[in-house]
Amino acid sequence: MSDKPHNEFTLKEALKAMIEQYRLKGKLHQNRIQHLWEKLMGPSVASYTREVRLNRNKLYLTIDSAALRQELSYGKDKIKKILNEQLGEEYIQDVIIR
Numbered sequence: 001m002s003d004k005p006h007n008e009f010t011l012k013e014a015l016k017a018m019i020e021q022y023r024l025k026g027k028l029h030q031n032r033i034q035h036l037w038e039k040l041m042g043p044s045v046a047s048y049t050r051e052v053r054l055n056r057n058k059l060y061l062t063i064d065s066a067a068l069r070q071e072l073s074y075g076k077d078k079i080k081k082i083l084n085e086q087l088g089e090e091y092i093q094d095v096i097i098r
Contacts, residue, residue: 029091030054036086045072057093059083073097 009017019025033054038046051062059080063069072079076095084090 025091026054026056029087032087033059033083036083040082040086054092057091059092059095061095061097063097069097 019028030053034052037049037052041049045068048063048065048068049061050064051060053060053062061072063072076097080092080095084092
């Protein structure tokens with residue numbers, strides 16, 4: 001049995017409950033992914049990326065270069081894996097490159 005009374009939470013538990021209650025997880029992940037994109041993919045890929053958007057567990061990438069779009073499409077599973085590792089959970093289910 002825990003030393004704390006049943007109505008007390010750690011700050012981490014309270015924040016997690018609040019995020020779930022107000023359905024903020026997607027928005028938090030969206031923000032993290034946008035900041036991680038250049039760091040993980042490099043400045044050259046980031047410069048051709050017009051949009052990085054998360055919607056209903058799908059990551060939408062808008063890429064200005066047709067050649068880069070084609071190359072990234074071969075690595076969609078790797079992109080998904082890397083970003084999910086950074087998020088700490090299997091949140092992204094699919095990567096759609098346009």
